[in-house]
Amino acid sequence: MNNASSGALIAFAIYTIAVFGIAVLSNRFAKGKEFAGEYFLGSRSFGVWAFALTFAATNASGGTFVGFPALIYTHGWTLALWIAGFMIMPLVSMAMIGKRLNQIARKTDAITIPEVLRHRFASPAVGLTATGFLVFFMFFYLAAQFKAGGKILSTLLSDDPFFRRCSTGLGHLIIDVPWVGQADPDYLLCLLVFSVAVIVYVVYGGFRAVVWTDVMQGIVMFAGVLIMLAMSLYQVGGLSNATRQLAKMTPPENGTAVLVIDRDAASDQLFNKAAWIKQDGQAYRLAAHGLIAAGSRRSEPIAILKITTPEEIERISTTDSLATVRLESITTQPYAYGAGKAGVYISNPGPDTKSEIGFLAIGTAFSFFVFWPFAATGQPSNMLRLMSFKDTRTLRYSVMTVAIYYSVIYFCLVIVFCCARVLMPGMEVDPDRTMPDLATHLATNAGTPWLSGLLVAAPFAAVMSSVDSLLLMMSSSVVRDIYHGHINPKATDNRIRRLSYLVTVVAGLFTVLAVLNPPTYLQDVIVFATAGLAACFLVPMVLALYWKGMTSGGVIAGMVAGTLMHVILTSWGYAAEGKFRAYEFLTLSPFIWDLGASAIAAVVVAKCQTPDEDLRRRFF
């Protein structure tokens, strides 16, 4: 793990230097151009590669290289069906509205999504409503992504000696500071470094820097996945061998146990998480750090993982540091679905620790096939990119490029992390480490440990490319839609420039403060914000672009109804299950109900109004 952490630290340092260089270049490129159009939309001048890769990279967030690999590892081949909606996602999310949205944005000289809607219906109320919902959901989304950036970085760097020294020093510094002192020093250090890096290059370079860094990040992700694919297939002995091994596997069991030694410890003895103990023909892995205090022979009960597949147990041996330790008072809990059942990793619905119907029931599979392409279409960050291409030829070739890019990235990731399940048993103790640990495992076995640095750069690239876009969108909403659109329409370029810098910095810092001590369910907040943005904007935007009978009232009704349904189902889920997760009525994704409510409200209200004839003539 040390190699992985040191490699990650070097990769992050190189990355940060590279993005700063790009920001400087972008800033020079922007000189002499009208500020707002250049800073927030790159003067609508992006060609095929820039446009395609910024679109692809923005959609690939930290989840793609941390959460998604963890899911594949934990549930097996069923993730191929879970992610299948990506096969049609580029076509739906880019080609369905791209040309028309870009046309209307150019006609009205709009550079934000609320501005497009405001001009399309000549209604300040529509613009303000859209801005309000956008800022509301974006705050949640941005906060979650910043937190993801801090967590991923701390996970990747956790074992590097230099990082440990810095983290310990920071811990001493903040221990007495109210609110800040409660934060985990590892996480806090990573959050601060990550946030400062992103805020500085976004403020300095604007949209052009964001797009250019996305291009670099997109290339790194693509190369990283292909290298991992080749290495993992080679080391596992081919895909057929991996699948046959998976077919024999049964899910592990989670539980607790007490660490026991033969004589009283002379001093505190710490046993690292992820260490192995083999006893009585069974293999166990520590799922938390264990401590036997000085003068004692026993630890407190700690979390463990019990391996249940005989072939895996045979390959495992006790970690040296635990050679004199044995486990007592062992209790384990089998999976709710798949316990003791061979074949669950090569079949749907896939094993699950809590759900008795498995990981991916058919209703859920259908829901995800709806969710991936249409939720991507409804993301304002994607819509914004669709306003930035320079001509329709760029759009056509970009749709094609992103389709090929996603096909390679996502399907290959499924193969790579199914192989990881065979190569590295017991990663359930810390599934978020699957990606960096596999990178180290593959690179070390291949005799090229330096390569792990390049491979673990992919998660940085993914998170950074999402956070930078969201931060810029947040500031453009405030500066362009509220200040320039409503408070001071005659503001000078210089004033807009200064305000844009200020708002970007303040939005970034405010978000960082909000996630110093992130709530437990922050991962669910990402889902809440993503689905909420799509529920709010997808139907109103599509109808605004394509339906002559759409009215300003219909747009507002669509946004309000989609958001309300989303909030109601989330509240229902919280009340029913105690989790910040929307209720799945009839086992269908809440997103489907959100879209239904939004569509009905938009159409009903629009039908009760008369569309403006001048606007119809102008836009149709």
Next chain:
Amino acid sequence: MSENEISSDAIYQRSLSELKWILIAWAISCTWVVGYCFVFGYEVDPANLDLVIGMPAWVFWGVLLPWCLSTAFTIWFSLFQMTDQPLPQEPDTIHRRSESDHHVSTDIDRTHE
């Protein structure tokens, strides 16, 4: 202008036609993937494991093959079905700054496709 009146906006007309193609493509791929996997991809017996190029047969026929065909369709659609059309020029900066929400229609005259 009634709703059924033929539009004079070429990009709108073409985009609407392309939207219909895309929705049909999504519906077909969804039906194939979810339908095939529902019938052949659940509760697969590991004793009779059927592999195609190293992956379970249901993954190949139910996910990989439609994925390849979807990508091929996307390429064909982008190259031959989507059309290149000139996008409008943006109104000039001075005009935009003087424009208020209540005067959106003023730049109709300045925008010619």
